[in-house]
Ligand SMILES: NC(=O)c1ccc[n+]([C@@H]2O[C@H](COP(=O)([O-])OP(=O)(O)OC[C@H]3O[C@@H](n4cnc5c(N)ncnc54)[C@H](O)[C@@H]3O)[C@@H](O)[C@H]2O)c1
């Protein structure tokens with residue numbers, strides 16, 4: 492089938508109207524006709540009548556539908572803004588209506604598992620790279636879409652909604668995906684950079700969440716800015732090693748989607764991942780925190796997956812390993828910190 496080259500006259504689709512989906516849909520609606528997908532009829536009704544979703548305002552020109560086929564029919568470009576936990580289910584719902592001419596750009600900063608029907612992270616003995624999927628890999632595995640991209644960078648949705656200046660990275664192996672992402676999203680307040688290392692950019696957004704949880708814990712313990720600087724720099728080195736082991740480039744971690752997002756998320760009380768760490772340090776259990784959070788903190792699941800992967804691959808990642816013990820093995824945060832302070836990091840930068 493011939494690939495289409497011109498998207499200019501078509502509507503743009505957004506799948507998922509949570510915090511990030513709403514922010515991106517509003518930004519897209521400044522220049523484009525936008526249709527959003529929501530799975531619940533009452534949410535679609537709310538958007539189409541009062542132009543809000545969960546209290547957040549949507550541009551009145553945005554229309555909503557509960558029908559994936561309608562979105563795929565009207566839009567050649569779809570932005571998937573779904574947490575990693577629901578991603579596979581949503582992609583499978585859309586798969587029958589997607590064609591190779593569709594462009595898909597996702598904004599998800601989490602990982603999925605590629606295990607057999609009867610397997611889980613608890614039962615699997617070893618977790619190989621082929622069993623860990625980024626969201627672009629999920630899309631490629633489940634659909635006929637070819638031109639896939641991701642959106643990652645320091646993009647706290649509350650700030651985007653306020654119209655504060657920001658920037659993002661659109662990454663794809665296909666230049667036209669980057670160019671379309673830039674054409675659709677770029678504005679005076681929003682800069683869009685391109686990167687061809689989609690895996691590296693996805694992994695940057697995924698891995699910074701681990702360090703953001705740890706940063707929230709440091710803040711919750713009141714340990715100050717020197718400790719945070721230490722964590723961010725060691726966190727960056729750990730991200731580089733993990734990203735390389737999972738197939739990303741060093742350069743992507745050094746860019747906006749890596750160090751840029753790492754600094755933002757490690758410093759923001761609006762970050763859900765930072766908040767998880769902060770509340771843990773204040774004495775709440777992980778179960779208590781997750782039961783009272785409306786939105787997803789992707790880093791929690793990422794720690795589980797990355798910890799299982801590094802144990803199989805024989806890689807050391809001391810921040811991730813210690814955070815895993817805190818989150819899932821009841822290690823007190825103060826003990827984890829002591830371990831990190833004693834860890835023999837003797838070389839400052841060992842990856843360039
Ligand atoms: N919020 C931010 O500031 C921000 C910024 C950048 C990236 N992200 C990433 O974007 C992703 C989404 O985050 P969010 O903040 O929008 O999350 P959210 O929890 O606010 O919203 C998620 C949306 O996905 C929908 N959804 C979930 N499972 C679904 C399913 N099975 N079928 C259909 N819809 C489903 C929910 O109904 C909701 O509308 C995450 O991976 C996050 O890391 C978020």
Ligand SMILES: O=P(O)(O)OC[C@H](O)CO
Pocket residue numbers: 600644645646647648700703752755756761762763764765787788789
């Ligand atoms: O709220 P968080 O922790 O998911 O962070 C949101 C974005 O990833 C920041 O860029």
